Amino acid sequence: MTPLFPVKRLRQHPTRQSRASALIAVYWVIAILSLAVFTSAQFLRLEMETQGSNQWEFRASQFADRGIALAAHPDVERWDPILRQQVDGTGGFRAMLRSEGARINLNHFLVSDNGRIILGEIFIRWGLDPQGAAEVVDALTDWIDADDNLLPFGAEGNAYRARGFRDQPYNRPFRSLDEVTLVIGFEQVMAMAPGWRDAFTLLSSGPLDLNDASPELIQLVCQCGADGAQRLANVRLGSDRTPDTQDDVRFESVEEATALLGIGEAQKQALANLLSVDDAATRLISIGTAGGVSVERSLVISGRDAQPVLLEVQTRVLR
Numbered sequence: 120m121t122p123l124f125p126v127k128r129l130r131q132h133p134t135r136q137s138r139a140s141a142l143i144a145v146y147w148v149i150a151i152l153s154l155a156v157f158t159s160a161q162f163l164r165l166e167m168e169t170q171g172s173n174q175w176e177f178r179a180s181q182f183a184d185r186g187i188a189l190a191a192h193p194d195v196e197r198w199d200p201i202l203r204q205q206v207d208g209t210g211g212f213r214a215m216l217r218s219e220g221a222r223i224n225l226n227h228f229l230v231s232d233n234g235r236i237i238l239g240e241i242f243i244r245w246g247l248d249p250q251g252a253a254e255v256v257d258a259l260t261d262w263i264d265a266d267d268n269l270l271p272f273g274a275e276g277n278a279y280r281a282r283g284f285r286d287q288p289y290n291r292p293f294r295s296l297d298e299v300t301l302v303i304g305f306e307q308v309m310a311m312a313p314g315w316r317d318a319f320t321l322l323s324s325g326p327l328d329l330n331d332a333s334p335e336l337i338q339l340v341c342q343c344g345a346d347g348a349q350r351l352a353n354v355r356l357g358s359d360r361t362p363d364t365q366d367d368v369r370f371e372s373v374e375e376a377t378a379l380l381g382i383g384e385a386q387k388q389a390l391a392n393l394l395s396v397d398d399a400a401t402r403l404i405s406i407g408t409a410g411g412v413s414v415e416r417s418l419v420i421s422g423r424d425a426q427p428v429l430l431e432v433q434t435r436v437l438r
């Protein structure tokens with residue numbers, strides 16, 4: 120006969136196992152509860168931070184709007200200290216006035232041979248190879264010209280239909296920079312220069328405004344040396360070498376500005392329709408800051424001094 124002992128053992132064994140399993144289950148429950156409590160605490164903290172951040176963001180946009188209201192006033196000059204204010208202990212604003220002509224007007228540059236050459240040079244500077252740059256410039260031109268005649272490296276209806284887009288290209292000037300992103304090949308530019316939008320506009324009169332364009336854009340458009348473009352930018356700053364102060368120099372004519380660039384007469388002639396010193400559109404930029412959060416409001420208006428027309432509003436939270 121088999122003694123009872125093994126039976127007892129058999130009975131004892133599962134009991135120990137159950138206890139061990141129960142213990143493990145308890146550990147799991149504790150672990151899961153701890154995780155749940157920890158996660159809830161994290162969510163709560165995140166929620167509170169988001170609430171706080173939203174409040175500061177709202178306050179920062181209010182400050183930014185104060186700057187815009189002042190910058191939009193025709194009697195306020197761009198050097199006026201009223202445009203830079205600490206409002207209270209939480210923050211304030213810093214507003215600027217810039218010519219919209221400081222950016223390259225794509226529609227304007229695409230309708231002249233010299234403008235297209237310059238755009239190609241810009242894309243090469245941003246990292247495209249010469250063939251890629253020629254393809255983008257031709258495709259941009261095909262997009263805005265009214266006909267369906269294909270430029271050597273361009274893209275007209277057939278190319279877009281082959282990709283499933285029956286209504287493209289629009290065969291008219293660009294109405295928004297979002298449309299530019301639809302052009303075949305433009306994804307190369309977006310990949311190489313993520314900040315490409317800041318270099319372009321569709322809202323200026325057309326030519327590059329030498330009173331406000333960056334030295335980099337002046338060098339690219341005027342095809343001059345970096346020292347020439349920097350010389351022009353330094354003259355604009357006035358004797359205090361600081362922007363937005365009362366001694367800033369504004370050029371009265373394109374000739375006055377290009378004389379500083381060290382370029383020949385033939386080149387000045389070639390640039391005749393691509394340069395200006397007094398674009399009609401103004402960009403008002405105001406950065407409001409509150410509790411460490413900054414919000415930038417940017418308005419483009421034409422006719423700021425007489426009958427202003429609002430052309431564009433943009434807002435972005437600066438991180």
Ligand SMILES: [Ca+2]
Nearest residue numbers: 261264265266
């Ligand atoms: Ca076309």
Ligand SMILES: [Ca+2]
Nearest residue numbers: 356357361364
């Ligand atoms: Ca100055």
